[in-house]
Amino acid sequence: MKRGRNIKQDVGSLTMVIRRIIRENGRDYVKTYVFAAVCLALVAASTAFMAWIMEAVINEAFAKKNADVIWLICGSVLAAFVIRGAASYGQAVALAQVGNNLVARYQQRLIDHLMSLGVSFFGDTRSAQIAAQISQNVAGIRDVMNLTITSFARDLLTLIALIVVMVTKDPVLSLIVFVVAPPVLLALRYISKRLRSATRESIDLNSRVLSAMQETVQGITIVKAFTMEEQISRRTAKLIKAAEGRSNRIARLTERTSPLTETVAGIAISGVIAYAAFRSIYGDVLPGAFFAFITALLLAYDPARRLARLQINLERAVVNARMIYEILDEEPTQGDQPDAVAIEVRGGEIAFRNVGFGYGEGEIVLDGVSFTAEAGKTTAIVGPSGAGKSTLISLVPRFHDPVTGQVLIDGTDIASVTKSSLRQQIAYVSQQPWLFEGSIRENLRYARPEATDAAIEEAAKLANAHEFILAQPQGYDTMLGENGVNLSGGQRQRISIARALVRNAPILLLDEATSALDNESEAAVQKALERAMQNRTVLVIAHRLSTIARADRIVVMQAGQVVEVGSHADLSANRDGLYARLQAYSEAGSDTAPAESGLGTAHETAADTKGTKP
Known part of the structure; x- marks a missing residue:
C-alpha cells in the first residue's frame, strides 16, 4: 500500500496511538467508562477489605473468642463477595458493550471509507489483505481502551491495597469449598451450553460481515458503476448491528459466572469462618490453617501478573490498531471538484479528446487517443x-482520470461533474x-x-x-x-x-x-x-x-x-x-x-x- 505522511504522523508510537484512540472515542463513552471504573474500584475495595478484615477475624474470633462479633464478620464477608460479584459483572458487561460498539463503529468507518477510495487503491492492494486487516485487527481499538481502564482502575488499586502473606493449605477447610463445587460446575455447564450456540451464531454473523466486505472489495468496479455505495453501507450496517448484538449476548452469558461463583464463594468462606471460629472458641484449635486459607484467596498474584504483562498486551493491541489506521488514513485520490455539478445526459455521445493515461509515473497505457462514440x-x-481497451473504457465512469486530454459526454467534460451522477x-x-x-x-x-x-x-x-x-x-x-x-x-x-x-x-x-x-x-x-x-x-x-x-x-x-x-x-x-x-x-x-x-x-x-x- 502507498501511505502518506499523515500516517507517519498519526500512527506512530504506542503513546501516540493510545492518545488518538482516546481522543476519537473517549468522550462518547465517558459515562460508561466512569461506571466501569467505579465497578472496578469496588472490586479492588472488596478485595482489599478481605485482607483488612483478617485482623478482626483473628483478634475477635480466635484470640478474644468474642462470639457476638462472628455473625457480623460473616455477614460483612458475604456482603463483600456479593458486591464484588455484582461489580465484576457490571464492569465486564459495560466494557464488553463499549468494546463491541467500538468494533462495530470502526467496521462501519472502514466500509464507508473503502467506498470513498478510488479503484486505483484496490488495484494496488490485495482484497484478501484488506479483509484480513479488518477482521484480525479491528479489535485492537477496543483492547487498547479496555486494557487502559482495567489496568489502572482494578489491577493497580488492588495491588496497592492488598498485603501478600504466606499461604498454607488446610484439607479440612478446603473440604467445605469442595462441597459447593458440584452445584457451581453444573451451573457453569448449563451456561456453557447456551454460550456454545450463541458463539456459533456470532461466528456466522461475523463471517457474513467479513464476506460482505470482501465481496464489496472484489466487486468494487460494479459497486461504483452502479453507485451501490449507500446500499452496501446500509446492508452491511444491518449485519454489523446483528453481530454486535450477538457479541453482547455472549458477554452477558460469559460474565454471568462472576456473580454466581463470587456469591457461592462468599457462602463457602462465610461457612469456613463460622466453622473455624467456633472450632477455635469451643475446641481450642489454633487458627493458623484458617488464616492461611483466607489469605490464600486474597493474594495479589493475578493483578500483579496482569500489570507485568500490561505493556506487552498494549503493544499487541496497538499494532492491531495501527494497521486499522493505515486504511482509515488512506486519502481518497479522486474526489469531485468543488464546483462539480450533476451531469445531464441528452443523447449520450462520448468523445475522447487527446486522452493520455498511465498507471505509474512514466508509464504510458493510452497515448493521444481521440475518437467519438455517437449517441x-x-x-x-x-x-x-x-492495447489499452479496458483502460479506455474505465475512464468513462471515472474509475480513473486521464493524465492528459478530456473525456466528454454530450460535450460536457466528465471531470467537472459529480461521479455519482455520472455513474x-x-x-x-x-x-x-x-x-x-x-x-x-x-x-x-x-x-x-x-x-x-x-x-x-x-x-x-x-x-x-x-x-x-x-x-x-x-x-x-x-x-x-x-x-x-x-x-x-x-x-x-x-x-x-x-x-x-x-x-x-x-x-x-x-x-x-x-x-x-x-x-x-x-x-x-x-x-x-x-x-x-x-x-x-x-x-x-x-x-x-x-x-x-x-x-x-x-x-x-x-x-x-x-x-x-x-x-x-x-x-x-x-x-x-x-x-x-x-x-x-x-x-x-x-x-x-x-x-x-x-x-x-x-x-x-x-x-x-x-x-x-x-
Missing part, C-alpha cells in the same frame, strides 16, 4: 492484448460478473433500488435469464453462494446483463462480457447483449467477430493508440490495415489472433486491465 449507436473497440447514467458489464450476498432479486435491484419486481423480471427476460431464474429453488428469491457460485458462468453473466438493463441508463459499457464463456453460454449471452444494446450509446470490447461486424463504428487500437476507425466494411476493404489482417486470420479458422496483429482474445494483459478489477 444511440454501438462503437466496438478492438485490438491486441495490452447513474452508465450501465456496466464487466468480464467477471460480480454478484453479491443476497438473493437474485436483490442483486438485480442493486442497479436501481426503486425498481419494481415487474421491471426486474422484464430486464431478466430481455437478458435471457428469466427462465433459468424461475428454475432455481426459490426463483428470484434464491440466495446466491459466494459470487454466485451456485450458478454457471453463463447464468452469472446474464444476471449481470439483466442488472445493467435494470439500470436503464443511456450509456452501456461492455468489457469482454462473453470472454470467459463456452460456446453455448456465449451464444445465449450474445443474444442478451444484442437486446441490451438497442437504443443506447454502447462502448463494447469484444473478440467475437460477429459482434464487431454489427457495430456502427469500430475503433482499432494498438499500443495505446487509435490506428484505425471506421465501419466493418470500410476497415475490411483496407487489406493492409490491422483490422483486415485480423479478419483474415479469423476466417482462417483460428481461435486466437497473434498479439501483434490481432484482435486479442479472452483476456487483456495486466497493463490493459490494471485497476479495473481488484
Whole structure:
C-alpha cells in the first residue's frame, strides 16, 4: 500500500496511538467508562477489605473468642463477595458493550471509507489483505481502551491495597469449598451450553460481515458503476448491528459466572469462618490453617501478573490498531471538484479528446487517443492484448482520470461533474460478473433500488435469464453462494446483463462480457447483449467477430493508440490495415489472433486491465 505522511504522523508510537484512540472515542463513552471504573474500584475495595478484615477475624474470633462479633464478620464477608460479584459483572458487561460498539463503529468507518477510495487503491492492494486487516485487527481499538481502564482502575488499586502473606493449605477447610463445587460446575455447564450456540451464531454473523466486505472489495468496479455505495453501507450496517448484538449476548452469558461463583464463594468462606471460629472458641484449635486459607484467596498474584504483562498486551493491541489506521488514513485520490455539478445526459455521445493515461509515473497505457462514440449507436473497440481497451473504457465512469486530454459526454467534460451522477447514467458489464450476498432479486435491484419486481423480471427476460431464474429453488428469491457460485458462468453473466438493463441508463459499457464463456453460454449471452444494446450509446470490447461486424463504428487500437476507425466494411476493404489482417486470420479458422496483429482474445494483459478489477 502507498501511505502518506499523515500516517507517519498519526500512527506512530504506542503513546501516540493510545492518545488518538482516546481522543476519537473517549468522550462518547465517558459515562460508561466512569461506571466501569467505579465497578472496578469496588472490586479492588472488596478485595482489599478481605485482607483488612483478617485482623478482626483473628483478634475477635480466635484470640478474644468474642462470639457476638462472628455473625457480623460473616455477614460483612458475604456482603463483600456479593458486591464484588455484582461489580465484576457490571464492569465486564459495560466494557464488553463499549468494546463491541467500538468494533462495530470502526467496521462501519472502514466500509464507508473503502467506498470513498478510488479503484486505483484496490488495484494496488490485495482484497484478501484488506479483509484480513479488518477482521484480525479491528479489535485492537477496543483492547487498547479496555486494557487502559482495567489496568489502572482494578489491577493497580488492588495491588496497592492488598498485603501478600504466606499461604498454607488446610484439607479440612478446603473440604467445605469442595462441597459447593458440584452445584457451581453444573451451573457453569448449563451456561456453557447456551454460550456454545450463541458463539456459533456470532461466528456466522461475523463471517457474513467479513464476506460482505470482501465481496464489496472484489466487486468494487460494479459497486461504483452502479453507485451501490449507500446500499452496501446500509446492508452491511444491518449485519454489523446483528453481530454486535450477538457479541453482547455472549458477554452477558460469559460474565454471568462472576456473580454466581463470587456469591457461592462468599457462602463457602462465610461457612469456613463460622466453622473455624467456633472450632477455635469451643475446641481450642489454633487458627493458623484458617488464616492461611483466607489469605490464600486474597493474594495479589493475578493483578500483579496482569500489570507485568500490561505493556506487552498494549503493544499487541496497538499494532492491531495501527494497521486499522493505515486504511482509515488512506486519502481518497479522486474526489469531485468543488464546483462539480450533476451531469445531464441528452443523447449520450462520448468523445475522447487527446486522452493520455498511465498507471505509474512514466508509464504510458493510452497515448493521444481521440475518437467519438455517437449517441444511440454501438462503437466496438478492438485490438491486441495490452492495447489499452479496458483502460479506455474505465475512464468513462471515472474509475480513473486521464493524465492528459478530456473525456466528454454530450460535450460536457466528465471531470467537472459529480461521479455519482455520472455513474447513474452508465450501465456496466464487466468480464467477471460480480454478484453479491443476497438473493437474485436483490442483486438485480442493486442497479436501481426503486425498481419494481415487474421491471426486474422484464430486464431478466430481455437478458435471457428469466427462465433459468424461475428454475432455481426459490426463483428470484434464491440466495446466491459466494459470487454466485451456485450458478454457471453463463447464468452469472446474464444476471449481470439483466442488472445493467435494470439500470436503464443511456450509456452501456461492455468489457469482454462473453470472454470467459463456452460456446453455448456465449451464444445465449450474445443474444442478451444484442437486446441490451438497442437504443443506447454502447462502448463494447469484444473478440467475437460477429459482434464487431454489427457495430456502427469500430475503433482499432494498438499500443495505446487509435490506428484505425471506421465501419466493418470500410476497415475490411483496407487489406493492409490491422483490422483486415485480423479478419483474415479469423476466417482462417483460428481461435486466437497473434498479439501483434490481432484482435486479442479472452483476456487483456495486466497493463490493459490494471485497476479495473481488484
